[in-house]
Amino acid sequence: MLSGAFLRRLDALRLSMRSPAQGGAGGLRRSRALGTSVEFSDFREYAPGDDLRRLDWNAYARFDRLFLKLFMEEQETQVNILADASASMREHGKWELARGLAELFAYLALRGGDRVAVYALGGETARAEGLSGRAGYMRAAEFLEGIRPAGEVRLCETLPRLPLRPGRGVSLLITDLMSPDGYENALRSLQYRKQETTLLHVLSPWEMQPELDGMVRLIDSETGEERELLIGGSMLESYRRALDGLLRGAEKFCCGREIPYLRLLSDMDVESEALRALARAGMIG
Amino acid sequence: MRFLFPAGAWGFAALAVITALYLLRRRSESVTVPSLLLWQRAAAEQQAMKPFQKLKKNILFFIQIALAILLALALMRPAVSGGVQGETVLIFDLSASMQAEENGVSRMEQAKRRAEALVDGMREGDRVTVLTAGTRVNTLLSRSEDLSRVRAALGGLRAGYGGADLDAAVSLAQAMARDTDGLNIVVFSDTYESRDVQIVRVGSGSDNRALLSLTVGEDGRAFARVANYGADAVVTLECEADGELCDITAISLSEGETASAVLSAPAGAQTVRVSIAGADALAADNERWYAAREAGAYRVALCGENVFLEKAAALRSDITLLRASAGEAAALEDIDLYIFDGETPETLPESGMLLCVGCDRPILDITPGESKDAKNPLRAGVSEKARLLTENLLLEDVALRAYRPLDGGEAILRLGGDTLLAVTEQAGRRAAVLGFDLHDSNLPMKGDFPVLIQNLLAWLLPDTRQALRDGTCGREVHIPADSRAESVSVVLPSGRTVGTGETLEDTEEQGVCTVRYAYSGRPTRTARFALHMDSAESDVRDVGSVSGNVMLGGKTAGRELTPWVLLACLVLLLLEWEVSRRVA
Structure with missing residues (x-):
């Protein structure tokens, strides 16, 4: 759970969204709907049935016609935090960072009056839905604290089937992208489901620069599959090319789909380095 | 291919050791990674880039196995046929006993057949040296790779009539062996014994009779000594004089007995040949010759009337004495020796040896001095020639009244510090000068006088016939x-x-x-x-006991491949180093 001091620092920040909220209950986030907020939007002539409380009496005095003042409607947004909790996230502190990020986003969303749902995508998907208000943060933190990364996750199979709340929303996917079936269709499905999607790619420094040498039997943390490899300079070079392909591929795909993409390393501190990285990427502000 | 050191095959045990080390070595380290996704992609790329990548993890093992095999092969010293297979020295005993025949075949012929069989078993490139050991050692063929020449050399071998210095021949071969690793030394002999060389024994031992000596007296009687190296036998001797059979006699000899036989030949026969009738194992010792010495042919001019000199000189049978005065002597032809007694001509003859007694003129480089009274005893000179010319002389009681001391030449007899008898030689011309008159001495009356004269004559006119x-x-x-x-x-x-x-x-x-x-x-x-x-x-009853099958081969024979195998080992070592470096 994030520290109290850090949460107080977060009070000054908001979760950035590119599109206004839509379809939610009344909240604190500006929506395209006209409603009862204090922010003026436009005038229109009175029509029978309109709320008489919104008549502009000053305009009536000046023009002798009834005009209605229109204000922006402030609605809540459904924020879905999708945290990869597969066994691969257990290694090298990736889950700790992913959990911290999930808590951070949950706090910011809840602080912004949004409704939050947290999904832990592991061997079996767990979720905490309908979170709102400060109590929602506590529930989210406890939920995440109880998650033990395990099993295998296939993003392309899992995400389209997630029971997201219908309508527009914001989905933050926190994953290492080590999914056997890839990630592209998973992100496409989120966008198809009108989710403003953000991808937070968590990797460990070891994955960026593996320290292996000689004959090594590699064991896949998710599947338990083993593979014996003679690792030397040439093999490490090939690994780096494969990793580079993954990173560049993800960046290119996200750029093409207007999906904010941020790569974070597991040795980052959530309360400082990760927060700065998120701010620089414009995800919070 | 063959192996010069098959025991080196024990080196293959290293294969088991290497395999065991690989089996028992620590297995690869297990590492849990978040996902194999990227590693599989990397491995696939590696596989595509290097199709033999799978082998790489075991390549060190394969290299080390190959290295062990090559080292074991190197230990076994592989050699291929067709190269120089070996080097052999064939030594043949050419002693007379090798002429002995057994079952119609001489020992020499047996040796040649055995040697030819040995050569037939040789391969191209074998080197053969053929040594013959008679009384001297000869090298018939030296390190020849041409086996046809070897066979030709064997075909020309003949046993001699003397002994065989096989030790010298073997020493020579062993000297060669010091420079040539694995040299085979094979001796073909009927009697030679040695553990250091391989011996091909020929002959089986046979009975033989031999004539050991033959002497013919002036009366024509021939004394022959006969030996029987075999069973009891009656030996028939035939005597020929100048080609004519003149006598036959038979003597009974028991086993191992040696006896003399007397045969009659005409007096004055120039050549007498005695032979054993009938055949035995060794024919070469069945005949013996006597060659009569010819009558003398030296012409000696004796100048002066000295009966002592005349008698002493006449003891030589090969001398013809011609008496003349000193003045007439120079006119004589073909004189081998001039003996001047007291008087010498003013001009010496141009050729011929000189013996001057009591002369007063210089003879070649010997000059007589003034006459002196003799007071000291006579003694011999100290040189080797003085010892030769005074041999068998007793000089103690030789009395002398006066003498002329001689200057020059080599002193043979001395009196005090003076030379009494001197000899000299100039351009093959010899001269002896006695520095006193024989009439002034008792020497002619003594037995020493003819001895001295004979010694001088032997030096002045060597008795070639008697000395032969x-x-x-x-x-x-x-x-x-x-x-x-x-x-x-x-x-x-x-x-x-x-x-x-x-x-x-x-x-x-x-x-x-x-x-x-x-x-x-x-x-x-x-x-x-x-x-x-x-x-x-002549005694061919026994042959040597040491023999055995000849084993050729040689430790370094053949075109040895060990250097090439070791070179391959070196290459593999470098390869292993490179692979290890890359893996690391």
């Missing part, structure tokens, strides 16, 4: 020198003539030899002697 002795085949024969002769040659029993010095080395034929002294402007003088088989070779 019968010889033994294979050993050098001394040919007495004649300083006047322009050339000396020997006609061998086969009719072949060889030039010679004081030693005749070509003594391989047995029979009667003739020495020919050729003079300038004078008739050639001849002398004869006989060469006989070495009688030590």
Whole structure:
């Protein structure tokens, strides 16, 4: 759970969204709907049935016609935090960072009056839905604290089937992208489901620069599959090319789909380095 | 291919050790990674880039196995056929006993057949040296790879009539062995014994009778000594004089007995040949010759009336004495020696030896001094020639009244510090000068006088006939020198003539030899002697006991591949180093 001091620092920040909220209950986030907020939007002539409380009496005095003042409607947004909790996230502190990020986003969303749902995508998907208000943060933190990364996750199979709340929303996917079936269709499905999607790619420094040498039997943390490899300079070079392909591929795909993409390393501190990285990427502000 | 050191195959045990080490080595380290996703992609790329990548993890093992195999092969010293397979020295005993025949085949023939069989078993590239051991060691063929030449050399082998210096031949071969690893030394002999070389034993032992010696007296009686190396037998001897059979006698000899037989030949026969009738194992010792010495042919001019000198000189049978005055002497022709007693001519003859007694004129470089009274005892000089010329002389009681001390020449007799008898030689011309008148001494009355004169004559006129002795085949024969002769040659029993010095080395034929002294402007003088088989070779009853199968091969024979195998090892070592470096 994030520290109290850090949460107080977060009070000054908001979760950035590119599109206004839509379809939610009344909240604190500006929506395209006209409603009862204090922010003026436009005038229109009175029509029978309109709320008489919104008549502009000053305009009536000046023009002798009834005009209605229109204000922006402030609605809540459904924020879905999708945290990869597969066994691969257990290694090298990736889950700790992913959990911290999930808590951070949950706090910011809840602080912004949004409704939050947290999904832990592991061997079996767990979720905490309908979170709102400060109590929602506590529930989210406890939920995440109880998650033990395990099993295998296939993003392309899992995400389209997630029971997201219908309508527009914001989905933050926190994953290492080590999914056997890839990630592209998973992100496409989120966008198809009108989710403003953000991808937070968590990797460990070891994955960026593996320290292996000689004959090594590699064991896949998710599947338990083993593979014996003679690792030397040439093999490490090939690994780096494969990793580079993954990173560049993800960046290119996200750029093409207007999906904010941020790569974070597991040795980052959530309360400082990760927060700065998120701010620089414009995800919070 | 063959292996010169098959025991090196134990090196293959290293294969088991290496395999065990690989089996027992620590297995690869297990590492849990978040996902194999990227590693599989990397491995796939590696696989595509290097199709043999799978082998790489075991390549060190394979290299080390190959290295172990090559090292084991190197230990076994592989060699291929077709190269130099080995080097062999064949040593043949050419002693007279190798002429002995058993079952119709001589031992020499047996040795040749065995050697040819050995050569037939050799391979191309084998080197063969053929040494023959007679009384001298000869190298017939040296390190020849041409086996046809080897066979030709074997075909020309003939046993001699002398002994065999096999030790010298083996020493020579062993000296070669010090420079040639794995040299095979094979000796073909009937008697040689050694554990250091391989011996091909020929012969099985046979009975033999031999003539050991033959002497013919002036009366024509021939004394032959016969030995029986075999069972009891009656030996029939035949005697020929100048080619005519003149006597036959038979003697009974028990086993191992040696006896003499007397045969009659005409007095004055020039050549007497005695032979054993009938065949035995060794025919070469069944005949013996006697060559009569010829009458003297030296012409000696005796100037002066000295009966002592005349009598003393006449003791030499090969001398013809011519009496003359000192003045007449120079007119005589073909004089070999001038003896001047007291009086010498003013001009010395141009040729011929000189013996001057009590002369008052210089003779060559010897100059007589003034007459002196003799007061000191006579004694011999100290030189080797003085010892030779005073041999058998007793000088203690020789009395002398007066003498002329001699200056020059080599002192033979001395009186106090003076020289009493001196000899000299200039350009092959010899002179002896006695510095006192024989009438002033009791020397002529003593037995020492003829001895002294004979000694001087032997030096002045070497008795080539008496000095010539019968010889033994294979050993050098001394040919007495004649300083006047322009050339000396020997006609061998086969009719072949060889030039010679004081030693005749070509003594391989047995029979009667003739020495020919050729003079300038004078008739050639001849002398004869006989060469006989070495009688030590006559006993052919026993042969040596050491023998065995000849095993050729040689430790370094063949075109050895070890250097190439070791080179391959080096290459593999470098490869292993490179692979290890890359893996690391």
